[in-house]
Structure formats: structure tokens, C-alpha cells
Amino acid sequence: MQHNHNADGYLFSKPYSYYVFGLLFLLYMFDYIDRMVIVSLFPYLKNDWGLSDTQCGLLVSTVYWSIVILSFPISVFIDRWSRKKSIGIMAVLWSLATVSCAFTRSFTQLFIARTAVGAGEAGYAPGGTAMVSALFPEKKRSMMMGLWTAALPLGSAIGIVAGGYIAVRYGWRHAFGIVALPGMLIAILFFFVRDYKTVDLEKTIEKNAGSGKRKKMETTEIIRQFTHTPSLILTYAAFAGNMFLTAALLSWLPTYFHRVENLSMEKAGMKGSIVMMLAIVGFPLGGFLVDKWRIKMVRARLLFPAISSCVTAILFFFAFYFLEGAIQYYVILAGGVTAAAFSPAAIAVTQDVVHPGLRATSYSFCVIAQNLLGSSLGPLFVGMLSDRYDIHTALTIVPLFSFIAAVLYLTASFFYENDLAKVEKVQIQTEV
Numbered sequence: 493m494q495h496n497h498n499a500d501g502y503l504f505s506k507p508y509s510y511y512v513f514g515l516l517f518l519l520y521m522f523d524y525i526d527r528m529v530i531v532s533l534f535p536y537l538k539n540d541w542g543l544s545d546t547q548c549g550l551l552v553s554t555v556y557w558s559i560v561i562l563s564f565p566i567s568v569f570i571d572r573w574s575r576k577k578s579i580g581i582m583a584v585l586w587s588l589a590t591v592s593c594a595f596t597r598s599f600t601q602l603f604i605a606r607t608a609v610g611a612g613e614a615g616y617a618p619g620g621t622a623m624v625s626a627l628f629p630e631k632k633r634s635m636m637m638g639l640w641t642a643a644l645p646l647g648s649a650i651g652i653v654a655g656g657y658i659a660v661r662y663g664w665r666h667a668f669g670i671v672a673l674p675g676m677l678i679a680i681l682f683f684f685v686r687d688y689k690t691v692d693l694e695k696t697i698e699k700n701a702g703s704g705k706r707k708k709m710e711t712t713e714i715i716r717q718f719t720h721t722p723s724l725i726l727t728y729a730a731f732a733g734n735m736f737l738t739a740a741l742l743s744w745l746p747t748y749f750h751r752v753e754n755l756s757m758e759k760a761g762m763k764g765s766i767v768m769m770l771a772i773v774g775f776p777l778g779g780f781l782v783d784k785w786r787i788k789m790v791r792a793r794l795l796f797p798a799i800s801s802c803v804t805a806i807l808f809f810f811a812f813y814f815l816e817g818a819i820q821y822y823v824i825l826a827g828g829v830t831a832a833a834f835s836p837a838a839i840a841v842t843q844d845v846v847h848p849g850l851r852a853t854s855y856s857f858c859v860i861a862q863n864l865l866g867s868s869l870g871p872l873f874v875g876m877l878s879d880r881y882d883i884h885t886a887l888t889i890v891p892l893f894s895f896i897a898a899v900l901y902l903t904a905s906f907f908y909e910n911d912l913a914k915v916e917k918v919q920i921q922t923e924v
Contacts, residue, residue, distance in 0.1 A: 501629025503688060503922060509627045512685050513636065515678055516620050517643050519583050522675030523613050524647025525654065526590040527555055529671050530606070532656035536664040537602075547599055551606050553868070558610025560863045566615030567856035571849060575623045576687040578615060583679030586612025590672035594665040615852070617859055622851035625843040626688050626920050631783060633843065634793065638779020638836035645771040645832075652765065689921045691849030696916065709847070717846050718857065723794065723911045726904035727841045728861040733897030734801060734834050735866030736873070737808070740890045741831075742768055743871035745824075748883050752816075763821070767828040774832025782837040790912070793841050794905035797834035801898035804830040808891040812884065834897070841904075845911040848918045 502509045534548045570578040589608035596602040620640070628636045651671065658667040693714060694706040718724065745764035749755050755763070778800060785792035807827040811820050839855065846854040870890070877886035 501631070503627045503920065504686060508686070513624065513627055513640070515682050515685065516579075516623060517640055518678045519579065519616065519675065519682065520620060520640060520643035521647040521650070522583075522671070522678065523586065523616055524644050525651035525671050526586055526609060526675060527613065528648045528651035529590075529655040529667055530593075532652045533659055533664045533667060536659055540664075541599060543599060551603060554603060554607045555610035555613065556863050556868060558607050559614045560860055560868075562611055562614035563618060563856040563859045564853070567618035567852040570615055570619040570622065570852040572690060574687055574690070575619055575852075576682055576685050579619050579623070580679050580683040582612050582614075582616050582619070583675060583682065584612075586616075587672045587676040587679060588612075590668050590675075594668040615856070618852040618854075618856040621839060621843065621855040623687075625840075625851055626848075630844075631786070633840040634782045634786070634836040635776070635779040637839045638776040641775040641832075641835055641839070642772045644775075645768050649765060649769055687923050689923055691847075691918055691920065693847065693849045694916075695847075714847075714850065717850055718854070721845050721911045721914075722907040723841060723904040724845050724854070726900045726907070727794070727838055728858050729865075730797070730801070730834075730897040730900035730904065731838050731858055732861045732865035733893045733900065734797075734804075734831070734838075735862040736870040736893040737804070737890055737897075738831055738870070739867040740870030740874045740893075741808070741887070744874045744878070744883065744887065748887055751883055767824055770825060770828035771832035774829040775835055777829070778833030779836030779840075781833075782840075791905045791908050793837045793844065794901050794908050797837050798898045798901035798905065800830050800833040801894050801901060804834075805891040805895035805898065808894070809888065812888040812891075831894070834901070838901070841908070845908070845915060847916050848920060 500506070504512070530551055534543075537543050537548065537551075566578070566582075586609050589605055589612055592608070593602060593605045596605055621637070624636055624640050625633060654671055655664075655667045658664075658670055662670075693709045695709050695713065697705045697707055742764070745767060746757065746760040749760035749763045750757055753760070778796070782792055782796040785796060789795070804827055807823055807830060811823040811827065815823060839858070842854045842858050843851050870893070874883075874886040874890060877889060
């Protein structure tokens with residue numbers, strides 16, 4: 493027995509759809525808690541094991557390298573097998589890997605354990621994105637993506653704060669174990685939720701459209717979903733531009749405040765992390781606004797990130813080029829909100845313009861683009877410019893990448909409706 497989407501567009505009953513969403517939110521939050529807890533443990537690792545800053549940095553970077561390498565193959569598996577089982581297994585894996593960090597005895601062992609954390613997390617964003625896309629009405633997609641993505645800064649902040657708090661009281665090894673256990677419990681709960689049936693990769697045969705005849709998609713047709721959808725390719729590239737700016741600022745704002753304002757690293761870190769926390773406002777707000785606008789204009793899903801990325805570029809450029817002191821910080825805080833606002837709409841686009849059986853795969857390409865071209869290059873770019881000139885000059889140039897993203901979104905908006913019209917209309921069915 494199968495059930496189709498309800499008349500109101502929810503996959504299950506409204507309360508049950510929100511229950512599944514709640515578990516997905518908590519898993520995303522613990523994904524980032526487990527990923528970021530190590531940041532506040534650096535001083536203890538340096539003290540106990542004599543690690544260099546480069547080695548500490550590698551313990552963060554290896555998680556992202558795992559995600560870049562494994563995201564695509566894992567998400568193909570998610571699309572073709574089971575969302576709930578894949579997500580449950582991945583969350584158990586990254587939780588176990590985080591616990592294992594507590595028992596490591598050397599840098600090499602800890603590096604391997606952190607690499608395993610990344611392997612577990614590699615498919616979660618694509619799998620969770622596909623699940624959130626299916627759970628809710630299409631008209632609410634940006635809003636729900638915004639709420640779901642708010643788990644990222646929340647989890648990052650909790651991970652950093654909890655890691656420091658636990659390490660001071662119980663030792664750094666306990667930090668890994670304590671943050672991993674709740675995620676493990678939620679992962680086990682997720683095995684018992686209902687899922688939607690794996691969507692067959694079929695397409696309607698054009699010439700017999702009236703009869704509704706369908707045929708299996710060939711490999712070349714699946715590849716064309718990604719290579720012949722301009723709004724999708726441009727969105728991937730624009731997303732990387734946004735993440736270039738975000739990662740550069742998150743990595744270097746504390747150093748900037750430390751050097752320019754002569755603050756202690758502790759105070760400078762606090763100032764920087766408050767900017768990051770404002771993404772908790774920016775993500776849901778961006779999603780809410782774009783869904784409201786989309787009622788009147790379908791292209792809003794790409795016009796909104798174009799506008800918010802442009803506003804972000806202007807705010808940060810003005811802050812670093814013209815301002816200093818308190819007024820500069822207020823403008824940077826405003827930029828912290830607008831820098832996150834693009835994300836829900838851009839993520840929704842990666843789901844809108846592909847076959848419903850390829851949604852996890854589609855977002856995996858976005859994950860690869862944002863990490864490879866954005867998150868991994870932004871901090872490096874600022875570091876190199878800072879060495880050559882100074883930190884102030886470097887951060888004044890970085891907003892250019894947000895402006896490039898704005899241009900790419902605007903260009904993508906002209907292709908969006910045409911790409912949307914080509915998407916196969918498939919009724920998603922639930923498993924019993």
C-alpha cells in the first residue's frame with residue numbers, strides 16, 4: 493500500500509512531517525557539533541602532544557576533504573536506496589568516529605578518526621536536503637531549508653563552547669564522547685521513521701504524452717540533467733562564491749579584531765563568533781522572504797540570492813574600506829545576517845530543477861563546488877594576501893566574491909523557469 497502527498501502538499505500528516513523534520517534538524521546540529529568541537533581543544537592538543545598550528549588545522553580540513561571525495565558516491569546510493577537507512581547509518585558512523593577520537597594516542601590516530609567523521613558526514617547534507625524537499629509543499633521549500641540550515645551555525649557554536657567547557661572540567665578526551673552520544677541516540681530513532689519510496693529514474697515519452705507512457709532514463713539523459721540545466725550550474729558556481737566569502741570571514745575575523753583593535757584572542761574570537769551566530773537569523777529569514785516573493789514571481793528563488801549577495805558585498809566592502817570601531821562592527825553584524833540569507837533559496841533551486849529521483853545527487857554537486865571552490869580557498873586566499881599586504885587589505889578584497897555570486901544568480905534567473913518546465917513531474921509516494 494502506498495500513499496501520495498496529501499492534498500495540502502505534505503508527504504505525511506503535517507505533525508508527522510514536522511516530527512521527521514525535527515529529527516533531521518537535530519542530526520544536522522550534532523553533525524556540526526561533532527565537526528567543530530575540536531576547535532576549542534587545540535590548546536590542549538598542543539600542550540599534550542606538541543602539535544603545530546598546521547597539524548591542528550589539518551584536523552579540521554580532513555573532514556572537508558572526506559566530504560568532497562565521498563559526497564557524490566554516497567548521495568547516488570542515497571537516491572537509489574533509502575533515505576532513512578542511509579541517514580541513520582551515516583549518523584551512527586560519524587558519532588562512533590567522534591567517540592573514537594577520545595581514545596586516540598597520537599596525531600596520526602586522531603587524524604584518521606577525524607577523517608572517518610567526515611566520511612560519516614559526507615552524505616548527510618545531500619540526503620537530508622532530499623528528505624526535507626519531499627516532506628513539505630513545494631511552495632514552503634525555501635522556508636524549511638532555511639530553518640533546517642540554521643542548525644549549522646547553532647551546532648558550530650555549541651560544539652566550540654561545549655568543547656571548551658567540558659575540556660576545562662573533565663579533560664579534552666571527554667569532550668569527544670559527551671558530544672557524540674546524543675547524536676547517536678537520535679540516529680537510532682531515525683531508523684524508525686517513515687521514508688518515501690525510491691523514485692524510479694524514468695521519463696515520460698514525449699510523443700505519447702497523452703498515454704503517459706514512461707521509459708527508463710539512459711545514463712546520458714541522467715548526465716544531461718546536470719550538464720544541460722544552466723540555472724543549476726550557475727547556482728553551484730554562485731554558491732561557491734558565497735562560501736568563499738563566508739569561510740574567509742569566519743576564519744580570519746578573530747585575527748582581524750586581534751591585530752587591528754589589539755583585543756585578546758579570546759575577546760576577538762567572541763566578536764567573530766557573534767557574526768557567525770547571526771546566520772541563525774539569516775537562514776530562516778531568507779527562506780521566509782523568498783517563499784513569500786515567489787508567490788508573485790517564480791524567478792524569486794534566484795533573484796533573492798542575487799540581491800542578498802550584492803547587499804552582502806556592499807556591506808562588507810564598506811565596513812572594511814570606509815569604517816572602523818563600533819560602527820564598523822555593526823555593519824559587519826548586518827553582513828552576518830545577509831551573508832546567510834542566500835542559502836535556502838539556492839539550496840531549493842538545486843532540488844527544483846532536477847528529476848525528483850536525483851535530488852540528493854544534485855545537492856552533492858553543490859557540496860563539492862562550495863567546499864572545493866569556496867570554503868577551502870577563501871581562508872587560503874586571505875592568508876596569502878595578508879602575508880603579502882596585510883589582513884585589512886585582504887578582507888577588503890574578499891567581498892568581490894559575493895558580488896560575483898550575485899551576478900551568477902541574476903544570470904541563472906533568466907534560465908530558471910525554462911529549466912523548471914523541463915523537470916519530470918513525479919508523484920512521490922510514501923513507504924508504509
